Amino acid sequence: MNKIVDKEYYSDNVVRLEVEAPRIAKARRAGHFVIVKPDEKGERIPLTIATSDVKKGTITLVIQKVGVTSRKIANLNVGDHITDLVGPLGQATHIEKVGTVLMCGGGVGVAPLLPIVEAFKKAGNKVITILAARSKDLIILEDQMREHSDELIIMTDDGSYGTKGLVTEGMKRVMDREKVDLSVVIGPAIMMKFASLTTKEYNVPTYASLNTIMVDGTGMCGACRVTVGGKTKFVCIDGPEFDAHQVDFDEMLLRLSGYKEIEQKADQDYLDQHK
């Protein structure tokens, strides 16, 4: 079970894994995630499902190496097995025909955005997609995104590819130019915060897919809680997508840093051991 059948490096730090998981492949919809525990002593972390292949019975995960657990997962090779994999979890994205949609993906957030882009396109929307990253080598899934988008805009912080500038600048340009009916943003919390502030200025309804700390992913622990519209919500069962304009991103950013010191030390130890 959970055998890795394909692996591809998008960059030094970003890896795509195709994993055998027939039941999850069949049950999952755009927006769903899984919880992965790489080995016996490992931690449970959430990863959004990028795509699945029902016939082959596989799901695809895109992992950026940011800490011990993501490194362990990204370092697995074809033929290896993930010890524990459970899902699909969370509420699926609500897909409908609304008109023009603006899809914004930052960093590895582009991976979970792909199935949503596909689904909105299929539902008959005009899809404008913005991919944003620090630099050219961090832009992933460009071809696949282009295939399912009416227009693809690439923004890099350093101008090494596409247009130089932040994701919000690209968003403004689109919204100045034409009427957007809905926006979906997925990426680092800080990017989602500013993207959400931007669409608010233009009164464009926006969904953000939140990537909080999780333990069980089934509603049992509350590690994933966020404040949405003044109420505490559990991302794993109420989300992961929420009305971005209602999300308290500052609180979420703080909570994400809750174990930072311990994690950084663990990561350094891991790197030292695997030099």
Added chain:
Amino acid sequence: MSVSKEFLKEERDQAWRNEIRKSLTAKERTSLARVHMNEVDAMERILSNVEVNTGLTAEQAQCEAKRCLDCIDPTCISGCPVEINIPKFIKRIEQGEFLEAAKTLKETSTLPAVCGRVCPQEKQCEAKCFYTLKLKKEPVAIGYLERFAADYERESGQISVPEKASANGIKVAVIGSGPAGLTCAGEMAKKGYSVTVFEALHEIGGVLKYGIPEFRLPNSIVDVEIDSLKKMGVEFETNFIVGKTSSFEELKEEGYQAFFTGSGAGLPRFMNLPGENYIGILSSNEYLTRVNLMHAADSLTDTPILRGKNVAIIGGGNTAMDSVRTAKRLGAERAMIIYRRSMDEMPARVEEIKHAQEEGIEFLTLTNPLEYFANDKGRVNKMRVQKMELGEPDASGRRRPVAIEGSEYDIDVDTVVVSVGVSPNPLIPNSLPQLEVTKWGTISVNEENLQSSIPEMFAGGDIVRGGATVILAMGDGRKAAAEMDKYFKSKK
């Protein structure tokens, strides 16, 4: 379920029972003092996760068993949710037939080694003991004796594997591997069904594994029970969330003809106080899961844990007691219980409160949290509390705590564990719109037979009762199995 008086009398009149009963006079028996449980010293045990209670020796157990008067009308049995034949198993211990004693326990209880450790005996069997009711003396230590017999059997390596009816080829699914699910699975396997248990987490055992700490219930004890289910042919699928990984319809297509849902009361409640989402404030489920399921305190595992210096636990139940004692073991200088009523109303088992006190846990009773404050990094550093007094009794019969005006003060804390109860896990109800639930979100069942609004689905344990007890969950699992069997027989 009720054992008949005639049956109990018949058993009591057996020759061996008469003989042992007459070996001492009632006066001799009542003059004996209640045994003390052997324990690891408090200052030593807080340095590790060793089990606090070390059990009775055979000699101690036999001596305690002598105290039992083998009453004509054994009221203790009525205090036991699964009606263990208490005098019979105790007299077997007195007789020295410890394996027979264990067998008696297993006639009605599937997990005696667990229940002997975690049941609130002082509110159940021991509250109904003749010593408590009539003599106003300390009750017979029924819980200790239960544990003794079950441990003896396990350690002897002569665990009796229950007899199994021949396979009937009918596939049934059990959802959740807590005490309710494990019991139902065992009973169905005995009746010849082919049983698969589906568990959402990567470990089997439900709260017994992720919640109750090692120092109170070692995992190895639970594993022995799981192994014996495996030996009986029960299949386990971990990392499988029924309703998500596969739907009920799909499982039916795969041949499962009936379901037992024992999915527990997983969802932690918070109090919605200002600042409650600061870093360092977590639910007891998260705290205990990190330590017990993920082994976060072990430096070889990857899951992190916040080791607080000043740790406050909000609540007074078993979960609160387990959390505060865990905090102590993780090195807290101050580990505090903050509870809005007084010691007398505390719902935790008396023994846990006693152990906590010995371990240096502070009890701030009649105290309620109002608000949390944090440093510039968002880590909680202070909490404001208010003193309470007890007013009139409320619906639960306990005196309602009332705030004392102007009594607010602040306490320095760096970790807060919120342990104020759980709500039913909504995963199953959400994935089955036709399943009827109560306004609390628990699954509605016919109390007579534990059948839900979907005829082929039975349910029990915390998902039906809200946060309850291991023994009640176990009792439900057993009853549901009997009823499920009837359901199949009536369909034929």
